[in-house]
Amino acid sequence: MKNTILAKRYAKALFAVGKELGAFDEYTRALGEISELYSTSPEVRDALTNPMYPVDVRGKVMEHLVQLLKTSQEMSNFLNLLVQKKRADVLPDIAEVFQAMVDEDRNVCKGTVVSATALSAELQTKVQATLEKITSKTVELKSEVDPSIIGGIIAKVGDLVLDGSIKTQLAGLKESINGSV
C-alpha cells in the first residue's frame, strides 16, 4: 500500500500515452501478464527487483521479458524505464491503478455478486441492471458462490456494498437482541 503515490504517478503517465494512441487494452494485457508472473513465479520478481543484481543485468532480464510479451514500442519502453529507475517492484500496483483509471475513463466499474447458490443468467442481468442504475456506470459483474451467507445476495461495486444476505440479517437480529435486553 505504501507505494500507491508512486504507482499513481507512473500509471498516470502511462494512461496519458495510452489515451493518445488508444492502446488501453494492449497495455492492460501487458501489465496484467507481468503482474501475474510476479505472483506466480517469485524468481522473476526477484530477478527484476533484487538490488543484489546490477541494474544492467536486471535491465537485460526485462528486455528479454518484453520480447516474449510481444508488446508495443511504448509499453516496452515503459517497462525498461521502470527497471532503470529501480521501480520494478511497484509494477503490480501500477497495473491495479492503471486498470482503475481505464475503467474510470470508460465509465465502467467492476462489481462482484456473492450468492449462496449459483445465480441464473436472468437474475444476474437483473442485479447488473440495478447496480448500473445505482452507480450510473456500466458494471462488469463477476459472480461468486459462497454457501456461508446462507441465502440472499451481496453485491459489491467499488466501495458500495448492497448486503441482503441472510447471514448479515441474522447478525443484525442478534445485535438488536443483545443491545436491548
Place this chain on the structure above:
Amino acid sequence: MQIKAEEISQIIKGQIKDYESKVDLSETGTVISVGDGIARVHGVENCMAMELLEFPGGILGLALNLEEDNVGCAVLGDVRHIKEGDIVKRTGKIAEVPVGPEMEGRVVDGVGAPIDGQGAIDAKETRKIEVLAPGVIARKSVHEPCYTGAKAVDAMTPVGRGQRELVIGDRQIGKTALCVDAIIAQKNTDVHCVYVAIGQKKSTVALVVEALRKNGAMDYTTVVAACASDPAPLQYIAAFAGCAMGEYFRDNGQHSLIIYDDLSKQAVAYRELSLLLRRPPGREAFPGDIFFNHSRLLERSAKVSDELGAGSLTALPIIETQAGDVSAFIPTNVISITDGQVYLEPNLFFSGVRPAVNVGLSVSRVGGAAQCKAMKQVAGTLRLDLAQYRELAAFAQFGSDLDKATQAQLTRGERLVEILKQPQYQPLPMEKQVTILFAGTKGFLDSLPVGSLAEYEKQMYEYIEQNEASIFDDMREKQEIDSALEEKMKNTLTAFGETFKASMGLN
C-alpha cells in the same frame, strides 16, 4: 427481583417479530493498518471529516485525517478486535451524542453511552459534538452572576453566567474540590451542570459522583467520564461531547455550568492522537492546532442574546500546572482564551488557607458586571485591603513597633483572610457570603481572636436565621444593601457579637 424466563421469551419474541429485514446499502472500505488506537482505512471515498465509521462488531471510529488514498481514523473503543482487511462501513453521521434532560443524573462515557449501570438513556435528541460557537450577533454581554458558593471566588473573581473562568494550580490543591462545590452551589437554582472528567482515575471519578450524590447534586448534573484507561480519542472528544450536552440547555433558554476536569489531560490525549496520525509536532510536541482545539471548545460557552432565549453556558476549565509553572504552553494558551483565572497556590493550601486562592494572581475579566450590588458593596474594598495586608505583613515581620494604623490594618487583614476560608462541600448562598464579608469589612470581627472566627461564622448564620431572618430575605429580594438594611445588619451583628463573646468567655 425475580426474572421470569417466560417474560424474557416474550421480549425476544417481540423483537424477532418487529425486526425489519432490509437490504442495507453501505459504502465501505478496508482497514490497511491498525494500532495504537488509530486505523487507516482504504476506500470510503465520500467519507466526511469527523464522520463516524463502523468497524466489525459495532465499534465506532472517528474519521480525522482525510488523505489522498486513505482515511486516518481514531477508534473509539477497543482496537484489539480490529484486523487488517476488515470491512469498514460509513454511517453517514457526523459524530454526535445524546443530549437533553434525560442525561441528568447519569454517568456517561465520551460518546454518551451510559456507564453507571442504570440502563439505557432514552434521550429524545442528539447533537453534533463539534459545532460552531454562537456568533457575535447571537451573544450578549455577561451580566448576571453564577455563584460558585466559594467566598473567595464570588467576592473577588466573580463568575458570570456565560463566562469562562479558568481554575489553575498544581496537583492536589483543591481544584476539583472548588469546582465540585460550584456544582453543589447550583442546587435549588435553574442551572444544569455537566462535569467532564478527562484522564482521571476511575476511583477519583467515583468519589466525585458519590460526593455529588450525597449532596443532592446529581439530580441536575451529567457526568461525562473518559478515564485514564480509555483510549486517547475518547478522552479528546469527551470535552466536546460534554459541551454539546451543556449547549442543549444554553440553546433552550436555560442556564448550564460545565466543568472540564482537566484540559491539560485533554491536550495530552490530543497530542497522542495527533502524533499517531503523523501530524507534525510543535512546541512541547503538541500539534499546531492545540490552541484552536481549546479556543473552539471554550468559545462555545456563551451568554446568548434575548432573541435566542437568553440561555447561557458557563465554563470552569481546569488546568493542572507542573510545580506552579503557569508559563508552560498549555496554561498560557488557556489563560489567554478564558475570561480570567482562579489561581490556587500550594503555599496557601498547606498553610491552611482553603480554598487556596491567590488573590493577587486571580482575576476575572468580566469583573463587577457579574456581581450583584450587595456583593459589590462589601467586596469593593476587599481586594485592596488584602493587597495592603500582604504588603504590610511581609514588612511587619521585621519590626515589632508598629503604629496604630498599621496594626489596625494587620488585624483587619488577618481576619479577612480567615473568613475567606471555607470547608469543602459547604458552598454558601450569596446572602450569607455578603453578611460575613460585611462583618469583616465593617470591623465587627476586629475585636475577636482569629481562631474563633470559624465558630463565629457558623453561629452567626444560625443566629440571623432564628432572630432576624428578614436580613437574608431582604438581601435575596433586593440584591443590594440599602441604608435600612445596613442599619439592621449593624444592629444585629452588634447584638450577636455581644452574645458570642459572652458565650466564648471573651471580654
